[in-house]
Amino acid sequence: MSLLRTTVLLSLLLVLLASPIAAQTHRIATFNIRWDNPNDLGNLWKDRATQVIQLIQFHQIGIVGTQEVLAHQLKQLNEGLGYASIGVGRDDGATKGEFSPIHYDPARYKLEDSGTFWLSPNPEIPSKGWDASLNRICSWGKFTSQDGSRFYVFNVHYDHIGQQAREESSKLVLSKIKEINREGLPVIWMGDFNVEPENPAYQVILNQETWKDARLVSKLPSYGPKGTFTAFEWDRMPTGIIDHIFVDGKIEVLRHGILTDNYGKKYPSDHFPVMVEIRF
Numbered sequence: 001m002s003l004l005r006t007t008v009l010l011s012l013l014l015v016l017l018a019s020p021i022a023a024q025t026h027r028i029a030t031f032n033i034r035w036d037n038p039n040d041l042g043n044l045w046k047d048r049a050t051q052v053i054q055l056i057q058f059h060q061i062g063i064v065g066t067q068e069v070l071a072h073q074l075k076q077l078n079e080g081l082g083y084a085s086i087g088v089g090r091d092d093g094a095t096k097g098e099f100s101p102i103h104y105d106p107a108r109y110k111l112e113d114s115g116t117f118w119l120s121p122n123p124e125i126p127s128k129g130w131d132a133s134l135n136r137i138c139s140w141g142k143f144t145s146q147d148g149s150r151f152y153v154f155n156v157h158y159d160h161i162g163q164q165a166r167e168e169s170s171k172l173v174l175s176k177i178k179e180i181n182r183e184g185l186p187v188i189w190m191g192d193f194n195v196e197p198e199n200p201a202y203q204v205i206l207n208q209e210t211w212k213d214a215r216l217v218s219k220l221p222s223y224g225p226k227g228t229f230t231a232f233e234w235d236r237m238p239t240g241i242i243d244h245i246f247v248d249g250k251i252e253v254l255r256h257g258i259l260t261d262n263y264g265k266k267y268p269s270d271h272f273p274v275m276v277e278i279r280f
Contacts, residue, residue, distance in 0.1 A: 024147040025254060025277050026145065027062055027063075028063045028153070028276055029063075029065070029190075029273050030191050030243050030244070030274050031066050032269060032271035033073065033268075034048070034269045035070055035073070042232075045073065048269065049076050052269065055261050055273065056081060056103075062109060063153060064103050065101070065155030066099075067100050069087075074087075074101055078103060084104060086102050086111065086116075086140075087100060087101030087116060090126065090136065091126060093125070093126050097135065099137075099139070100116075100138065100139050102153055104143065108145060108146055109143045110143065112141075115140055119132070119136040119137060119138060119159070119168075119172060120135075129169065129172075130168050132159035133162060136157055139154075140153065140154040140176075147280075150185050151185050151280060152181050152185055154188070154190070156192070157194075158193045160194045166199070167200050167201045169201065170205055177248075186249030186251045187247070187248040188246070188276075189246040190245040190274070192242060193243070196242060197213070197241065211247075212246065214246065214253045214276045215274075218254070218255055218256035218276070220254065220255040222258070224257050225237050226240075227239045227240045228241050228258055228274060229242055230271065243273075247276075251278050251279075251280060252280075253278050254279060257275050257276075258272050259272055259274070
């Protein structure tokens with residue numbers, strides 16, 4: 001074998017060995033799926049469940065943080081996707097009330113640690129914080145991916161009424177992330193924040209030197225409409241973004257999109273999911 005041919009083959013081998021790690025990306029999304037409300041006539045969960053599952057499958061989302069999830073909805077999602085999940089019900093720390101879970105593909109991600117805390121001055125127990133109207137929670141997981149990347153994901157659902165609660169929730173989650181992430185790993189923080197970018201609760205996050213809104217730092221300009229809450233209204237395109245994905249650490253945001261998938265002039269939920277593709 002000639003020296004030139006040997007050199008070329010060795011170069012190709014090095015490229016092949018390096019490329020899977022260098023090229024691996026991760027699709028992560030936040031999706032308020034709307035709780036199974038029997039009064040949602042025309043948009044009942046029994047009709048939407050398959051659409052939610054197929055949307056996640058089609059876009060090949062490996063980790064998805066959902067909100068407003070009841071225990072039976074959690075079971076349906078995991079069974080339909082073949083995913084595992086972390087999280088607890090906000091009313092009792094077990095199965096009662098809405099979850100803010102993180103679903104993940106166990107073939108692609110290994111769960112190393114997880115937990116849930118309440119968005120209140122008493123975060124370790126089921127509780128309502130400040131001027132909030134309901135118990136609110138944050139569930140988190142520490143993951144290792146196939147390529148060896150280690151990172152944290154935090155998923156929240158802020159109160160829809162209490163402004164003080166939303167601002168204090170941002171401060172609390174920032175504090176808890178520092179407490180939990182002692183290794184200084186990359187972090188994805190996402191969810192239904194119930195605030196638009198002009199709100200102080202959003203600004204508290206971006207005022208931190210290292211935190212970025214994935215939508216604003218995406219290599220490809222953000223795709224989709226200018227809002228995320230639809231209220232199931234087909235004829236009205238929303239204008240306010242209240243579902244966000246923030247990143248901290250060595251994370252490259254390749255693309256960000258607000259997904260408007262629909263079926264027969266109906267949406268799978270009253271929120272659009274927000275997806276990012278990232279690389280560590």
